[in-house]
Amino acid sequence: MARRMTGGELTLGAVLVRLEEREREIAVQAETAQEKIAELTALLDGLEKAIGEIRITRKTLLELPDPRPPAPPAAKLPDHPAYQQIMAVFAAADAPLRARAVCEAMDVEIAPNNVNNVRLKLKRLVERGILVETEQGWFTRPRP
Incomplete structure (x- = not known):
């Protein structure tokens, strides 16, 4: 049973309404935060994948033998x-x-x-x- 309060005090029903409103506001903020977390998680996953690919590429390149400079073409002696x-x-x-x-x-x-x-x-x-x-x-x- 709701009691009426006098003066500047709120009734129990008014407090409950304000609590519901605040709960909805917080729920919206939580949903927005969850979306941001999902976006940042996807970004982080992509960056970690790129780092891994770069490391593999570097390792592969370091394991390759040193390229030898191409041999200069043999000089051709004139026909005379x-x-x-x-x-x-x-x-x-x-x-x-x-x-x-x-x-x-x-x-x-x-x-x-x-x-x-x-x-x-x-x-x-x-x-x-x-x-x-x-x-x-x-x-x-x-x-x-």
């Missing part, structure tokens, strides 16, 4: 027979040679024109990586 003769001279040489010494080894007349022609061929072989010029005018095969 003089280049074959020049390379034969360097195959027999144990030290760098000048163009004049190459001419002598090839039994070519030591004339300025001949020496210059051989020097130009030696420079072409350097450009192709077949020979190296260790100092100005001194040519040899590259060391492995």
Whole structure:
């Protein structure tokens, strides 16, 4: 049985109504909080999955053997027979040679024109990586 209270006091029925209203408000807040928790849980699960995938990828990459640099393509010797003769001279040489010494080894007349022609061929072989010029005018095969 509900009692009436006098003055500023609330009746039992009014208190119960206010409690029900407050309970509904709290229930709505709880439902909203549950939805947020579900969203954050899904986000957390996705982030943990991404972390796991990154760890697996890192582990896989670290287990791979070091890649070897690709071998440079073999330098192609020009077709002219003089280049074959020049390379034969360097195959027999144990030290760098000048163009004049190459001419002598090839039994070519030591004339300025001949020496210059051989020097130009030696420079072409350097450009192709077949020979190296260790100092100005001194040519040899590259060391492995």
